[in-house]
Amino acid sequence: MKNSKKLGINTICAHVGEVKDEQFKGAISPIFMSTSYAFDGVDTKRYPRYFNTPNQEMLCKKIAALEKTDNALIFGSGMAAISHTLFAFLQKGDHIILQQTLYGGTYNFVVEEFDKFGIEYSFTKSLSITDFEKEIKKNTKVIYIETPSNPLLTITDMKAVSKLAKKKGIVTMIDNTFASPVNQTPVDFGIDIIIHSATKYMGGHSDILAGAVAASEEHILRVWNVAKNLGGSLSDFTVWMLERSLKTMSLRVKRQNKNALKMAKYLAVNPDVYHVYYPGLKGHPDYKLAKKQMKNFGGMLSFEFVDGIDAMKFQNNLKLIKPSMSLAGVESTMLSPTHTSHALLSAEERAIQGIKDGLIRFSVGIEETKDLIADIEQAIEKAKN
Missing domain, CATH: 3.40.640.10 (Type I PLP-dependent aspartate aminotransferase-like (Major domain))
Known part of the structure; x- marks a missing residue:
């Protein structure tokens, strides 16, 4: 064309x-x-x-x-x-x-x-x-x-x-x-x-x-x-x-952008969450740069829990969000990079990149965010020691 x-x-x-x-x-x-x-x-x-x-x-x-x-x-x-x-x-x-x-x-x-x-x-x-x-x-x-x-x-x-x-x-x-x-x-x-x-x-x-x-x-x-x-x-x-x-990529990604920002904001004020990594949050060190060179902030984020919450136990208790490899599908997924995307790196190599064992990568899908939040909250309660 x-x-x-x-x-x-x-x-x-x-x-x-x-x-x-x-x-x-x-x-x-x-x-x-x-x-x-x-x-x-x-x-x-x-x-x-x-x-x-x-x-x-x-x-x-x-x-x-x-x-x-x-x-x-x-x-x-x-x-x-x-x-x-x-x-x-x-x-x-x-x-x-x-x-x-x-x-x-x-x-x-x-x-x-x-x-x-x-x-x-x-x-x-x-x-x-x-x-x-x-x-x-x-x-x-x-x-x-x-x-x-x-x-x-x-x-x-x-x-x-x-x-x-x-x-x-x-x-x-x-x-x-x-x-x-x-x-x-x-x-x-x-x-x-x-x-x-x-x-x-x-x-x-x-x-x-x-x-x-x-x-x-x-x-x-x-x-x-x-x-x-x-x-x-x-x-x-x-x-x-x-x-x-x-053919539907733009429609899908725009919905994922919107959902990810909502989920990042929710997790950022959740008392059970220690830190959220998402460039669309104003507290992210690269927020201004991301805003300058990105049209939206994407459907991916990562986060860490406070002490006392087991990241793997949390993922194993999810009912709607899938603890699954890969990312960017219309369905929301979570994984631990230590065990998946960065498993080929040594513990020292992951530490250099700032990847902790408790880090969870969240690929936000197109679902209703209220349903994602409800799933996260029930899984957190079951993952508390």
């Missing part, structure tokens, strides 16, 4: 990247499940591993339109998107700077794999721009950030990072999963490459495993040149499911 950047987000979600049903004129995209296409007399030689089947190609247009980039690629998981993209821009002898607070899978990938390939890496000591600058070396090729971060919802100054990187000729990458394109578009702040676990808000129904990368044509081509060799593509049925799910 031409001039998609001028369209509103709900219109982009609903219409951009549709596969036209030329035969029957159906209202939704048909699925092309073929793994074998003609090679002669065609404009495009299509092959699933080349990320260019009809459904793959059109879904990429939708994601690019949402992130305001030239193009996009989709992958079999968020980690596939991250790993393919990093390997596209890093080789032996190169150096990458990563922010201190990161998704555990990303951190584990870097520390377990990069040494094998002779890739150097540094983690910042904080999120201040001076700490990023201190880590720059002559061979630094990439700065990688995640904002809001998983699971403590720290906020990184995208504009400051981008400005620093451009001055030094460094490529910037962001994990934009927690925000989603509904809440922030990093291109507006000068970030080069945007990565998503599309399993999360893009999928939104806890039934799709996928990843996405959005960037300029030049950068996407570079990722594609690695991706076609590593082969992390999606089945076209999953591609079709993801395109369908994206």
Whole structure:
């Protein structure tokens, strides 16, 4: 669809990247499940591993339109998107700077794999721009950030990072999963490459495993040149499911934003709660920055109980909210990062990131908040020692 950047987000979600049903004129995209296409007399030689089947190609247009980039690629998981993209821009002898607070899978990938390939890496000591600058070396090729971060919802100054990187000729990458394109578009702040676990808000129904990368044509081509060799593509049925799910993403996320702010405010004044991590609270240290670079504050928050309340016992007594892995579905879920998203990190590594054993990550869904509050309160009473 031409001039998609001028369209509103709900219109982009609903219409951009549709596969036209030329035969029957159906209202939704048909699925092309073929793994074998003609090679002669065609404009495009299509092959699933080349990320260019009809459904793959059109879904990429939708994601690019949402992130305001030239193009996009989709992958079999968020980690596939991250790993393919990093390997596209890093080789032996190169150096990458990563922010201190990161998704555990990303951190584990870097520390377990990069040494094998002779890739150097540094983690910042904080999120201040001076700490990023201190880590720059002559061979630094990439700065990688995640904002809001998983699971403590720290906020990184995208504009400051981008400005620093451009001055030094460094490529910037962001994990934009927690925000989603509904809440922030990093291109507006000068970030080069945007990565998503599309399993999360893009999928939104806890039934799709996928990843996405959005960037300029030049950068996407570079990722594609690695991706076609590593082969992390999606089945076209999953591609079709993801395109369908994206149609309601803005509606879902806006409701989750609203619910999360209500739940954060409720938890912040609950005497049984010691601390709440949510950038939409005015007491959050990054509130002003979040307000500056986000349209809304997202559907994710974390919190800790006061002494005397067992976090695991609390989760095991929830009746409506699911103690479950992953996040961003229409249903509310909670988990302990120590046992799940950051379990691959050592206790010392988690401590450096500020992740305590009692921390609970809360993915707020679309339910009525009064029902979520009632569930939390009954579970707290059963979890008191």
